[in-house]
Amino acid sequence: MSEHRRLGAEALLDLVAEAFKAEIAPALPADKRYLAAMIGNALDIARREMAVEEEALGFQLLDHFFDDGDGTMQELSRAIRSGEVNDKTNPDLRARLKAHLANELKVRNPRFLGGRGVKG
Numbered sequence: 001m002s003e004h005r006r007l008g009a010e011a012l013l014d015l016v017a018e019a020f021k022a023e024i025a026p027a028l029p030a031d032k033r034y035l036a037a038m039i040g041n042a043l044d045i046a047r048r049e050m051a052v053e054e055e056a057l058g059f060q061l062l063d064h065f066f067d068d069g070d071g072t073m074q075e076l077s078r079a080i081r082s083g084e085v086n087d088k089t090n091p092d093l094r095a096r097l098k099a100h101l102a103n104e105l106k107v108r109n110p111r112f113l114g115g116r117g118v119k120g
Contacts, residue, residue, distance in 0.1 A: 010050050017043040048107045057107075061100040065090070 020043065025036040062071045065085060079085040080093075087093055105113050 010047065013043060013047050013050065017047060045108060048110070057100065057103045060103070061096055064096060 017040065020036075021040055025033070025040060028036050058073060062073070062076060065071055065076055065079070076085065085093065090096075102113065
């Protein structure tokens with residue numbers, strides 16, 4: 001009896017993305033190549049999200065400003081707009097926001113960072 005190994009979601013996405021890019025996309029007619037590129041990019045984003053655990057990125061930022069994980073990004077945005085959270089109350093505010101944005105870009109658009117000399 002042969003042993004069947006169940007592949008995890010990340011491994012499945014890797015297989016699908018590679019097969020799509022190597023076998024399917026090149027065989028498509030020219031008018032479908034843009035769609036194929038969008039599908040390939042979506043697969044890459046999904047793979048990176050799974051590797052990073054996107055929610056953890058937000059919690060890294062929010063845990064600094066709110067006790068016991070009680071805050072949301074919307075609440076942080078409101079606190080910044082109202083002036084409750086600012087450079088005086090949180091001197092590292094800009095650095096934390098920049099780090100959060102860089103982490104989001106590592107998932108959503110690593111080429112953008114790479115073009116600016118930031119490794120993703």
